Each structure stands twice: as C-alpha cells, then as structure tokens.
Amino acid sequence: TQSTWGLEIFQVVMKIIHTRLFNSVSNGLTRSCDLMCPITTKMMKFETMGIRSYANAKDQEASKKTLPLGIDDFRKLRRKNCYYADKSLFIKEVLTSSYEALLLPRPRRFNKSMNISMLAAYLSVTDKEKNQNLFDDLLISRDEELKKKYQGQYPVVKLTFSGFACGKSVTQSMCHYFQLIYNKLPIKGSTKKTIRNVQKMLKENILPTDVIFLLTEFAAEKHKKAAYLLIDEYDKPAYMANAKGQYKEAQEILAGIYGAASKSNSSVEQAIYTGISRCVRDAGSSGMNNITVCDLYFPQFQESFGFTQKEVNALVDYYFETENRKNVLEELKEWYGGYKIKNEALYSTWSVLQHVNAKLKSLQEEPRSYWVDSISYKHIAVAARKALPEFQKRLLKLSKNEAVPFVYHEGVALDSLWKSADSLISELVNRGDLVITNTLSDVKSSQQREHPLLEKESKGKLAHPPNRELTIGMQKLYSYIHGIESVEEFDQFVRAITCLDVETCEKSMNKCLRSMAKKTLTTDNKTRVEYRYHNILFSFLMGSTFNSPNTISVIDEFGVAGKRCDIQVTVKDVAVIYIEIKYADSESNFAKLIQEAEEQLKKFHSHGGMQHELQEVKGIDAIFVFHSDQCRCKFFAIPLPDAEKKQFSIYLQLNFCLLYTSPSPRDATLSRMPSSA
Secondary structure (H helix, E strand, O other), X not given: OOOHHHHHHHHHHHXXXXXXXXXXHHOOOOOEEEEEOOOOOOEEEEEHHHHHHHHOHHHHHHOOOOOOOOOOOHHHHHHOOOOOOOOOHHHHHHHOOOOOEEEEEOOOOOOHHHHHXXXXXXXXXXXXXXXXXXXXXXXXXXXXXXXXXXOOOEOEEEEEOOOOOOOOOHHHHHHHHHHHHHHHOOOOOOOHHHHHHHHHHHHOOOOOOOHHHHHHHHHHHHHOOOEEEEEEOOOHHHHHHHHOOOHHXXXXXXXXXXXXXXXXXXXXXXXXXXXXXXXXXXXXXXXXXXXXXXXXXXXXXXXXXXXXHHHHHHHHHHHOXXXXXHHHHHHHHHHHOOEEEOOEEEEOHHHXXXXXXXXXXXXXXXXXXXXXXXXXXXHHHHHHHHOOOHHHHHHHHHOOOOOEEEEOOOOOOHHXXXXXXXXXXXXXXXXXXXXXXXXXXXXXXXXXXXXXXXXXXXXXXXXEOOOHHHHHHHHHHHHHHOOOOOOHHHHHHHHHHHOOOHHHHHHHHHHHHHHOOHHHOOOOXXXXXXXXXXXHHHHHHHHHHOOOOOOEEEEEEEEEOOEEEEEEEEEOOOEEEEEEEEEOOOHHHHHHHHHHHHHHHHHHHHOOOOOHHHHOOEEEEEEEEEEOOEEEEEEEEOOOOHHHHHHHHHHHHHHHHHHHOOOOOOOHHHHOOOOOO
C-alpha cells in the first residue's frame, strides 16, 4: 500500500469481490468481515454498513419517490407513493375554524385542488374504507380526537369548475355544466320527485340557482348529517364569461348559486371555496356577504398553500447530493420564491417541482418561467389597453422588477378593471403576480408627487414582482398589450429601424395599433391624440430594453426647449435614432406631415441636437405618422457634416497604418488614437 499502483489494484479487487460478500453481510450473518489483501498480505477490515452503502448507492437513488407532476388528486398521489410535503394540518385549520363559509383565494399552481381533494378524502363517509390508510404517516393522524370526530364521518359534495367552457351563452353553458356534474354524483335514496324536478330545470335551461342547494339536500338526507360543500376554481366561469363580454350575466348566476348554497342552508355544515381571486365574492350580491375571505396575507392558512422555505429545503435535501444543494436552492429562491408569510419565504409549488424535475435530469438545466407559461394574461391585457398610458408607465417599472405605488382595491368587478391603473395592479396582487411590499410611510416624497392618490394613507401601498419568473410575466403582459407575441419582437422593431427597414416597422406598429382600443385613440383635440400616439410608440420602444437594458436606451423628449426631438433611441455601438411623431387628420396628409417632420429634424440638428458620438456610429432620423390604426414611416441616415467626414477619413487612414505598419508605441500621434477608431 506504499505505492500508488498497489492501492489502485487493491480498489479494483475490492469492487470485484464486494458482490459475493454483500449477501451474507446484509443478512446480518456477520458484523464485519476479514479480507486477505493479495498485494500486501495484510488483514483489512471493512464494516458492514460501509459495504451496504456502497452496494446500495444506485438502488437507493432508484427507490426515491417520484415527483407529483401534474397530479392534483390527493388519493392518486398517496396511492402512487409520490413525494408529498405534508399539508395535512390544513384539515384541522378548516374544521376547527368558526367560518360558516370560507373563500381561500391563492395564485394559480399553489396546490389548491390538492388541498380540497385531501379535505374531501378525510371527511367522506362514502369512501371511508378506501381512504382510511391515506393519512397514516401524516401529521393529522396524531390528532386522535379530530380523527374520531371527523374522519369518514360526513357526506361531501365536491365540485370543480376546472373543466368549465363558456359557449355563446354563459347561461346555457352553466346549465349544461351542472347537468354533467349532477349526472356524475352517486346520489341514491332521495325522492324521485325532487330528482325529476332538478332534471327538468336543467333540461329547460332555467337558471340553476338552486342546483347546489338541492344536491347538498340529497346528501344530507341520505346520511342524516349536514354535508361539507367544497367548490374548487369557483371563479373560473366569471373569467371565461368576461372574455366573451358576458361578465354581468355570469356574476348574477354565480352569486345566486353560491349565496343559496352557503347562506341559511341547513344541509351544509361548512362551505369552502378556492379560486385565484376574490372578484366574484366582492362584486356579488348581499347573498355572499357571509363568505369569509382568507387570502395570502390573512394570518390563517398561510402555510397550507405553496412551499415554505423549510419544505423547499427538505425537498432539495431529499433529491440532491450535498455539493449540488446550494446552487439549486439559490436558483429556486431567485426564480420562484419571493412571497412572504410570517417573515418567511413562500414558493410556487408548480414551478419548484418542475425545476427540481429538470435538475434531476441535468444539473446544467437553466431555470424557466414554468408558471408564467401556463397562465393567461388576456383579461388584464384587454383592460390595460383601455387604461393607457397610466397603467403602462407603472407596468414598465414592474417589468424591470421595480416597485410601484398604488391604492389597493380588495375587490373589483372584472369588467371594471380598465377604469384605473390601481384596479389593474390590485387584480395582479390578488392573482399572485405581484406582492405588496411596504406601506405608504416607506414611499419617498418624489413617488408621492408622481402618484397623488397615495395621499390616502390607509390604502397607499407598493407592489412589485415577487421573483424573476413573475418579472418575465410582467414583460409578457407588456408585450400582450401591444399585440406582440414575444418580448423579442420589441428588439426586432428597433433593429429594423437601424437597417432602415420601413416595411417591418410599419407591420409591427400597425399590429400594435390594432390591438389597442380605438376609443382611446380618438378625440377632437389633435394635440392630445398626438400625445397618445407618442406614449404608445414610446412604451413600445421601451419594451426593447427588457432583453437589452445595457445595449438599448430610450429617452423621451430629448433635447432642450425649442431644440428637441420627440424620442431618442441609442443602440450601443450601432446607431443613434432621432424620432419625430405626427398625427394625420386624414390619410391624404401623410406626405405633407412627413415633409414637415423632416424640416423639424433638420432644424433640430442645425441647433446642435446631434450627438458627438455620430462620428463613430450611424445617425438615423425616423418619422412616424399616425392615423387611426395606421402608421407610415420614413427613415434616412443622417449625412455627416464636411468637417466630421474629413476627421473620420483621417481616423480610417491612421487605423490602416496602425494595422499594417505596426508603428512604435512611442509615436505620439498614434498613441492618442481612441480605441474605438
């Protein structure tokens, strides 16, 4: 063993013989074994646990539980023996609370469906025997008193709107959906007359206001006990109806259904609703005022949804080797954390599981916006187009992970979001896309001047994206508002100007204009509507800074009074673009206004508006003339003045000498040459 080659041979021999020894050792026949080393003729002793650990390394890795990707049913997860972060104490929190009806709004992909499924499995008297062993090793199983009183003791009516689709009429769609739900429920023993009445009501497309009321009555009648009513994704019909312009109709139906189900209904022991927003409850009638809202910031149920920091640490420790854990945890925190509960971090369940799964396949896998890619910003984008430009200015800051001030609105009707930027930001907070960071006392005086509504101290707050994934989400929302499919299209727009590509720019801008609400672009005041187009183009250009913040910069109203252009765009080491914007009363004025803009830009340059850097990069004048949802462009390179042409020619000649004659560094003339030349 004194020589390196001897040790290497010894290790090879041990690997060959360990398999034969393993069976006897692992069966406990011997605590250790003595092996004769043929190289050193020396006795070497190996502990049983060491051999077992070496032999079983791959077996242990293979025996790890699978990740519950795409599984939102508690029974299925437990029977497949998937990895599970124990959230079973959620059951105790619900059952011991004093709330008659409870709404738990949480962001998408935060395990809402899983928790509702778990609660149903714990309570259900119908599947008592099947569910008996599902909770054996969970925290809730330690509470014998709760188990005796609740587990398998109650009828459960569990409904979900996850598969709801809104057709031409939201009323007909709701009736059809309730018919499907009703057909699947195993209700027996109820009076045939009542069942026929329900079927008749559904068939004739009468508003299904009392359907849930009757279904809970069936369950209570059969089991001689009031039922637990569990409704998952309670607000999905409202969001889908809003996209079709039928929000008020859907709101009336849902308010009637939920009000009749949870208020003064002796057949319901307790009603629990989950969704992504409180909009339906807050915009509903007085029939829903008994529903208590416990959102992400409510003291109760904070640890029941999403992953806490301890749960993320345990997940990473379970699946990764020690040397890889730190890197994985840092990525998870930066990309998917950022929510705060009791001064601790909270993570998006879906994104964490997806990224851990990707890392298990390859440690080189980069984080992605898993959650953002699976959700829709359509209704926000539609409302935001009407709220220009106030909301866009704040959205632009959010897209760069900056905090913005706003007045928080607890509940706003979906069809009224466009009325103020505060309503839109409040909806993003309620959805989980943004988090509330501080109160008004932490807002600087400059921000107060920007946002006079913050004078209401009780409601003034700051909001910002909780993590990098949601920052990308704000960038995507920004692009949706402009009718752009990807953030990269903003960059393409600016690059097209530098290439003097009029066709591409007009195509992109016209697409953007068509996506805007026309009524926001029409007014009798020509100056005001020109300013409106100015804001649209400016915000469009600002989108190009998402991917290239250090390469592209945009300045509004560049220059000084009387010597300015509307917008200046600088593409580092490529070009400086000076933009003039005009509004045409009619299409026939396009040519006249383009000529007028050319004269203005010439006047701007003659007064020293052109930057000195144009000696080294291309200078471009860009003219945009707008009319309704049409845009006409004209671009042309700025010719260098004679003095600058001569100076630039000298630079080229000197650079040629520098390259081909390799002069001495002591040459004073060449040593003063700028590196950019």
